[in-house]
Amino acid sequence: MITFEDLKRELAINYGDRDINLVIKAFHFATEAHRGQLRRTGEDYIYHALATAYNLALMKMDLPTIAAGLLHDVPEDTDFTFDDIKKNFGSEVYTLVKGVTKLGHLKYRGLERYAENLRKMFLAMSQDLRVIIIKLADRRHNMETLDGVREEKRLRIAQETLEIFAPIANRLGMFRMKTELEDLAFPYVYPKEYAWVTGLMKDRLKSETKYIEKIQKETQKMLAKNDIHDAHITGRVKTLYSTYKKLLRKGKDINKIYDLIAVRIIVDDVADCYSILGLIHKRWTPLKGRVKDFIAQPKPNGYQSLHTSVFTDFGKVVEFQIRTKKMDDEAEYGIAAHSQYKEMGMFGKHKKNPRWLQHLVEIQKTITDNAEFIKHVKHDLFANQIFVFTPMGDVVELPEGSTPLDFAYYIHTDVGNQCIGAKINDHMSTLDTALKSGDVVEILTNKSRKYPNPDWIHMVKTGMAKSKIKGQLKK
Ligand code: MN
Numbered sequence: 413m414i415t416f417e418d419l420k421r422e423l424a425i426n427y428g429d430r431d432i433n434l435v436i437k438a439f440h441f442a443t444e445a446h447r448g449q450l451r452r453t454g455e456d457y458i459y460h461a462l463a464t465a466y467n468l469a470l471m472k473m474d475l476p477t478i479a480a481g482l483l484h485d486v487p488e489d490t491d492f493t494f495d496d497i498k499k500n501f502g503s504e505v506y507t508l509v510k511g512v513t514k515l516g517h518l519k520y521r522g523l524e525r526y527a528e529n530l531r532k533m534f535l536a537m538s539q540d541l542r543v544i545i546i547k548l549a550d551r552r553h554n555m556e557t558l559d560g561v562r563e564e565k566r567l568r569i570a571q572e573t574l575e576i577f578a579p580i581a582n583r584l585g586m587f588r589m590k591t592e593l594e595d596l597a598f599p600y601v602y603p604k605e606y607a608w609v610t611g612l613m614k615d616r617l618k619s620e621t622k623y624i625e626k627i628q629k630e631t632q633k634m635l636a637k638n639d640i641h642d643a644h645i646t647g648r649v650k651t652l653y654s655t656y657k658k659l660l661r662k663g664k665d666i667n668k669i670y671d672l673i674a675v676r677i678i679v680d681d682v683a684d685c686y687s688i689l690g691l692i693h694k695r696w697t698p699l700k701g702r703v704k705d706f707i708a709q710p711k712p713n714g715y716q717s718l719h720t721s722v723f724t725d726f727g728k729v730v731e732f733q734i735r736t737k738k739m740d741d742e743a744e745y746g747i748a749a750h751s752q753y754k755e756m757g758m759f760g761k762h763k764k765n766p767r768w769l770q771h772l773v774e775i776q777k778t779i780t781d782n783a784e785f786i787k788h789v790k791h792d793l794f795a796n797q798i799f800v801f802t803p804m805g806d807v808v809e810l811p812e813g814s815t816p817l818d819f820a821y822y823i824h825t826d827v828g829n830q831c832i833g834a835k836i837n838d839h840m841s842t843l844d845t846a847l848k849s850g851d852v853v854e855i856l857t858n859k860s861r862k863y864p865n866p867d868w869i870h871m872v873k874t875g876m877a878k879s880k881i882k883g884q885l886k887k
Contacts, residue, residue: 437500441482671721801851
């Protein structure tokens with residue numbers, strides 16, 4: 413159980429020089445408001461608020477967000493009102509608490525209600541992303557205490573976590589949150605598969621832990637010899653649910669998973685990352701096609717790291733992940749850690765939302781049929797993504813199976829409407845070709861064209877392109 417002392421200790425680390433009175437006041441206020449309320453698990457309600465706020469503090473979120481985390485259930489579950497929150501904590505905290513409350517509890521009560529909740533969520537996210545980050549922290553603690561919930565509700569909550577909240581965390585680059593939510597939901601949603609994967613992992617880890625430790629020591633020695641002394645080397649074990657999903661892709665053969673255990677090397681500066689990669693490749697032979705430079709070419713969600721898989725001694729393959737401390741923080745906490753977003757005012761009034769979120773907001777406005785809306789959201793938000801490039805080298809992230817037309821409409825509605833052809837990797841190709849990760853896509857346009865071809869509706873994969881084409885055809 414997380415206590416107020418724990419929260420204060422965490423705050424002292426990251427906010428040492430700041431006035432944390434707002435958070436202290438929020439704690440006392442929430443304690444009073446929830447006094448006498450117990451959760452189904454038996455503990456005082458305030459511990460749920462504390463766990464939520466603690467999670468936010470771990471992600472180094474700003475103080476108003478942490479205060480809102482403490483207060484997030486007050487207006488809904490106690491005698492205190494939104495006005496009380498506003499009077500005592502000001503309009504920023506008030507807006508956040510209101511945003512979280514408005515999301516309500518995503519209850520599956522048929523299709524209509526489900527669609528309505530998704531629509532609400534995207535609207536709230538587009539107004540202030542901090543709202544969904546609080547919601548994720550709230551959900552994480554609810555998942556940790558899911559055993560205290562009535563049995564018939566458990567499966568539904570766990571399913572929502574897997575299908576909605578984990579993918580959203582993923583899209584926000586919050587990798588730690590994503591994997592934690594998945595692993596918490598896994599045993600409830602797929603109990604048999606969970607037991608199977610846990611068993612497989614246990615056997616494998618037993619035989620591999622010692623071996624990985626040897627590799628770590630060897631690496632440490634090698635780095636020291638080359639005057640790199642401040643590298644932090646750990647072994648990271650692949651999480652259960654992502655192992656499960658990979659097993660399904662690899663014919664259920666655990667021996668085909670190369671990154672079950674990876675060695676992670678964290679250093680202070682970028683130059684060291686590349687030196688270390690060179691040293692590793694000199695010492696062990698890299699696997700062809702497994703060297704990935706996400707530092708020069710970050711993933712669209714911001715992820716940066718060098719990855720390589722090498723044949724170590726005894727012919728075993730090990731993946732190395734090399735990155736700086738800053739990259740590591742951003743990989744773990746995503747948008748919540750991105751100082752750049754904080755500086756740019758990503759949170760709050762003058763924010764600039766990521767493209768995929770802008771698209772979802774657009775879809776929620778233009779597609780009124782609920783069944784179709786859900787289909788598009790699931791597809792655009794949760795499908796496997798590919799990364800393709802513009803001729804200028806900008807990365808565009810699209811769902812698997814997307815075509816040059818999807819790409820064109822992603823760039824701009826006009827580019828879509830005026831499209832007369834496409835080049836993939838400098839070769840002319842048809843507009844319905846499925847793009848692959850790494851493709852460079854160039855759209856040929858004719859400026860005098862105004863409207864899309866009605867047949868195109870069958871050639872696009874994204875809900876975004878479909879809704880744009882439909883909208884244009886109506887005109
Ligand atoms: Mn809550």
